[in-house]
Amino acid sequence: MKTRTRFAPSPTGNVHIGNMRAAIYNWLFARHTGGDFLLRVEDTDRERSTPEAIQTLLDAMAWLKLDVDEEPLYQSTRAEAHLAAAETLLAQGLAYKEDKGGTGQGECVIFKMPGRDGSFADGLKGTLSKKAENMQDFVIVRSNGTPVFHLANVLDDIEQGVTHVIRGDDHIENTYRHIALYEALGADVPIFAHLPMIVNAQGKPYSKRDGDAFVGDFRDKGFLGDALFNYLALLGWSPGDDREVMTRAEMIEAFTLERCQSSAAQVDLRKLTWMNGEYMLKLPLDEFEAMAFAALEKAGIDAEPEYAARVFGLIRERVKTVADIVPMTAYFFTEEYAFDEKAVRKKFQKDGVEDILNQLKDLFLSLDTFDEASTDQALHAFIEESRLGFGAVMAPIRIAVCGVQSGPEMFPMLATLGRARVVERMDRAIERFLK
Ligand code: GLU
Numbered sequence: 001m002k003t004r005t006r007f008a009p010s011p012t013g014n015v016h017i018g019n020m021r022a023a024i025y026n027w028l029f030a031r032h033t034g035g036d037f038l039l040r041v042e043d044t045d046r047e048r049s050t051p052e053a054i055q056t057l058l059d060a061m062a063w064l065k066l067d068v069d070e071e072p073l074y075q076s077t078r079a080e081a082h083l084a085a086a087e088t089l090l091a092q093g094l095a096y097k098e099d100k101g102g103t104g105q106g107e108c109v110i111f112k113m114p115g116r117d118g119s120f121a122d123g124l125k126g127t128l129s130k131k132a133e134n135m136q137d138f139v140i141v142r143s144n145g146t147p148v149f150h151l152a153n154v155l156d157d158i159e160q161g162v163t164h165v166i167r168g169d170d171h172i173e174n175t176y177r178h179i180a181l182y183e184a185l186g187a188d189v190p191i192f193a194h195l196p197m198i199v200n201a202q203g204k205p206y207s208k209r210d211g212d213a214f215v216g217d218f219r220d221k222g223f224l225g226d227a228l229f230n231y232l233a234l235l236g237w238s239p240g241d242d243r244e245v246m247t248r249a250e251m252i253e254a255f256t257l258e259r260c261q262s263s264a265a266q267v268d269l270r271k272l273t274w275m276n277g278e279y280m281l282k283l284p285l286d287e288f289e290a291m292a293f294a295a296l297e298k299a300g301i302d303a304e305p306e307y308a309a310r311v312f313g314l315i316r317e318r319v320k321t322v323a324d325i326v327p328m329t330a331y332f333f334t335e336e337y338a339f340d341e342k343a344v345r346k347k348f349q350k351d352g353v354e355d356i357l358n359q360l361k362d363l364f365l366s367l368d369t370f371d372e373a374s375t376d377q378a379l380h381a382f383i384e385e386s387r388l389g390f391g392a393v394m395a396p397i398r399i400a401v402c403g404v405q406s407g408p409e410m411f412p413m414l415a416t417l418g419r420a421r422v423v424e425r426m427d428r429a430i431e432r433f434l435k
Pocket of ligand 1: 007009010
């Protein structure tokens with residue numbers, strides 16, 4: 001039988017990474033088994049499930065390239081079918097009506113639990129059981145006539161032919177009820193697999209308070225969809241060896257529920273940042289450049305294409321997220337670059353620096369050509385002859401021309417800026433900090 005999995009989020013305008021990980025596992029499982037991956041939008045809370053909230057959800061899925069095999073099913077369109085099924089259960093004596101709380105506000109429909117112990121083989125956690133006396137009858141249609149989550153969720157899974165329900169383990173208690181509903185409705189019970197929670201460093205459910213928790217946050221901060229996908233895939237699953245950066249095809253090939261861990265998975269944003277850097281490095285050059293240009297444009301920086309391409313080449317290997325690009329390159333494009341005050345005080349405003357910089361300026365102006373090799377050779381010769389330390393010479397130049405102490409390699413950086421800019425900047429820094 002073809003496997004069919006689904007992602008069944010309730011759109012709220014934000015997509016938590018825990019939900020998205022469930023979507024990723026359903027997707028990987030469907031692709032690994034050659035089955036179908038479906039989307040069901042559980043949009044019965046009309047206040048929260050606005051068109052914008054639904055769009056946020058669809059955008060997040062598109063960004064992570066979670067393609068679906070059928071048109072999404074919108075739960076809100078199915079109310080009639082849900083209510084009809086409740087009627088059938090009533091007619092069969094499997095549910096009853098009650099004025100809950102005796103408020104006179106009308107009757108709700110209550111599903112009768114079968115009175116047997118519940119048990120199922122969870123695809124991740126092994127056999128889970130619950131005693132009959134701990135399972136109470138529950139409402140399936142509210143007194144205002146709206147179907148409750150349990151009924152809608154189960155009926156829609158039946159409608160969509162879902163064979164495997166992979167979802168968070170906060171749903172385990174619901175699953176005992178859902179299985180009883182499947183049986184009462186005469187439908188095949190799918191296989192359930194409950195994923196452990198994603199937690200913070202204290203072992204508590206990972207939330208917005210712990211840092212970025214929504215898919216959109218990562219997108220805004222310059223992470224790549226493919227990197228977040230890979231990171232979330234490994235947050236609770238392992239290919240069984242020490243591979244970390246993996247292609248989609250490799251993840252699909254290796255993904256099994258047996259290799260999912262049953263204990264909570266801890267978010268490590270440093271690891272995600274590292275992984276994103278690996279993906280940035282693997283981006284084709286033209287894609288990287290397009291992203292970098294867009295980032296500069298957004299920051300209001302005008303960049304001449306050929307010069308900018310050289311600049312991007314200098315920082316490419318050090319970029320961890322798209323958000324690094326502007327701070328790492330801004331000084332190449334403007335004379336209003338910021339100075340690191342501490343570096344200026346410690347490494348620039350020192351006796352002898354003015355003299356060194358003046359000599360270096362003359363040296364730079366005297367070179368036939370000003371490129372990587374000529375500046376490299378000239379500076380090394382200068383350091384040797386003057387017997388000044390490497391740092392004593394390099395730090396003031398870098399601070400003068402970049403404003404900061406770290407950055408791309410010195411000689412390619414100088415060559416890219418070009419002689420005129422370098423010399424002017426040295427002059428201006430002397431005026432500003434040493435006079
Ligand atoms: N809308 C529910 C949720 O987001 C669905 C759970 C499920 O069955 O996957 O928690």
